[in-house]
Amino acid sequence: MDYAAESFPALDSALGGALRAFVQGFLLHLDGNRYTIRLYSMVAKLTEPQESVRRFLEERSENGEPPPTYREISERFGYKSPRAAADHVAALEKKGIVTHQKRCARGIRLVQKSSGVPVVGSIAAGLPSEGFAVSSERLALDPTFYGIHDRSRAFALRVTGNSMVGRQIFDGDIVLLEHEAVPRNGDVVAALIDNESTLKTFVRRSGKVWLRAENPLYPDLIPASDLQVQGVGRAVIRFLSK
Numbered sequence: 001m002d003y004a005a006e007s008f009p010a011l012d013s014a015l016g017g018a019l020r021a022f023v024q025g026f027l028l029h030l031d032g033n034r035y036t037i038r039l040y041s042m043v044a045k046l047t048e049p050q051e052s053v054r055r056f057l058e059e060r061s062e063n064g065e066p067p068p069t070y071r072e073i074s075e076r077f078g079y080k081s082p083r084a085a086a087d088h089v090a091a092l093e094k095k096g097i098v099t100h101q102k103r104c105a106r107g108i109r110l111v112q113k114s115s116g117v118p119v120v121g122s123i124a125a126g127l128p129s130e131g132f133a134v135s136s137e138r139l140a141l142d143p144t145f146y147g148i149h150d151r152s153r154a155f156a157l158r159v160t161g162n163s164m165v166g167r168q169i170f171d172g173d174i175v176l177l178e179h180e181a182v183p184r185n186g187d188v189v190a191a192l193i194d195n196e197s198t199l200k201t202f203v204r205r206s207g208k209v210w211l212r213a214e215n216p217l218y219p220d221l222i223p224a225s226d227l228q229v230q231g232v233g234r235a236v237i238r239f240l241s242k
Contacts, residue, residue, distance in 0.1 A: 166214030177231030
């Protein structure tokens with residue numbers, strides 16, 4: 001679905017009421033003043049044993065080995081009974097991580113072969129701050145759907161502050177970014193300006209570059225000595241409940 005930026009608040013309200021029971025949020029492609037909107041549901045967090053089993057399945061898949069049986073999973077992790085392995089696989093299936101073909105000893109298949117995109121921390125959408133606040137959270141999405149073809153370049157940051165509300169980026173949103181991408185004039189970027197990090201619009205004009213806030217309460221940021229773009233924004237995720 002494509003919507004003009006000015007129609008977004010109404011859509012936000014409509015989604016928050018009508019679809020709150022079905023989705024956890026929505027994801028917006030960043031493209032000038034228009035946004036492509038997709039409903040987004042974040043996979044529930046895995047317990048430590050579930051994550052261990054998921055990694056074991058991924059490891060076997062990457063090594064070209066067949067999916068393990070419940071007994072092999074139990075032997076790997078020292079479970080007393082294959083029942084424990086079956087319970088973990090059932091939980092992974094419920095969370096959308098695997099599928100399991102019935103009556104097939106090696107019928108476990110990974111739906112998601114990667115552990116998603118790392119949310120490396122939070123970034124100020126306000127006045128610049130020193131570095132990112134660290135996080136271990138991950139987003140269960142495929143970055144190639146959002147124009148990031150090299151998965152290793154994908155990362156995400158949680159927004160704090162309101163200097164980007166004019167681009168429909170609000171406090172608490174998560175921005176999906178591409179590292180080592182070349183920014184274009186008007187791109188949303190995570191940048192290091194004079195050794196402080198911030199989320200702003202990248203501006204290049206008459207051979208000069210600076211960062212523009214999308215809120216009249218905040219000034220433009222003109223580098224005194226250094227401006228490094230750490231990532232170019234590709235999408236915004238907003239959760240319907242917190």
